[in-house]
Amino acid sequence: MKPSTQLIHSIPVDELTGAISVPIYQTSTFVQESPGINKGFEFSRANNPTRKVLEDLITSLEEGYAGFGFASGMAAIDAVLKLLKSGDEIMAVEDTYGGIFSIFNHMFERFGIKVNFVDMSDTDKVLEKITAKTRIIWLESPTNPTLKISDIKSISKIARQHNILLVVDNTFSTPLLQKPIPWAQIS
Numbered sequence: 001m002k003p004s005t006q007l008i009h010s011i012p013v014d015e016l017t018g019a020i021s022v023p024i025y026q027t028s029t030f031v032q033e034s035p036g037i038n039k040g041f042e043f044s045r046a047n048n049p050t051r052k053v054l055e056d057l058i059t060s061l062e063e064g065y066a067g068f069g070f071a072s073g074m075a076a077i078d079a080v081l082k083l084l085k086s087g088d089e090i091m092a093v094e095d096t097y098g099g100i101f102s103i104f105n106h107m108f109e110r111f112g113i114k115v116n117f118v119d120m121s122d123t124d125k126v127l128e129k130i131t132a133k134t135r136i137i138w139l140e141s142p143t144n145p146t147l148k149i150s151d152i153k154s155i156s157k158i159a160r161q162h163n164i165l166l167v168v169d170n171t172f173s174t175p176l177l178q179k180p181i182p183w184a185q186i187s
Ligand SMILES: Cc1ncc(COP(=O)(O)O)c(C=O)c1O
Pocket: 071, 072, 073, 074, 075, 097, 099, 100, 140, 144, 169, 170, 171
């Protein structure tokens, strides 16, 4: 099946009403039979049926394990960075998007997280610059704005071998063109 056909057939019909378009559930709270006993939804900040459809579709298109929807790219980035703790290091692609450069340098450095910027279009440099404290390799491919390309497949192997998380911020790509997640699963 072509990705566009797969996508159109993956959109679920609403079980409650049979609606063929996914309804927008505009509720903050879901009624529970008793505390913790519910239909899988409690509060929209944590989970919402409309958002879940989006997350499941993206997961399926990117061949991932799970998907999480955020209101903006920077919100998603902020959530990922909170996996780190003081003393950890990030190896980041040298010409990363300006917003990321700002929060790395002006915010997370203040919390004791060091960022090393590396030209990742040269895969050997990635290997060379790993330290005992590197916890995340932060990639963009293509980068914004200079459209530099890195070898995601090779870098994902290096990250896995060193037990480092790999982030690929693929603002210029689409799940139909580039699937970084299956590459990151290569052992
Ligand atoms: C590579 C990259 N990451 C993150 C962002 C931020 O996304 P948002 O504007 O949705 O917060 C952008 C925005 O252009 C971007 O190019």
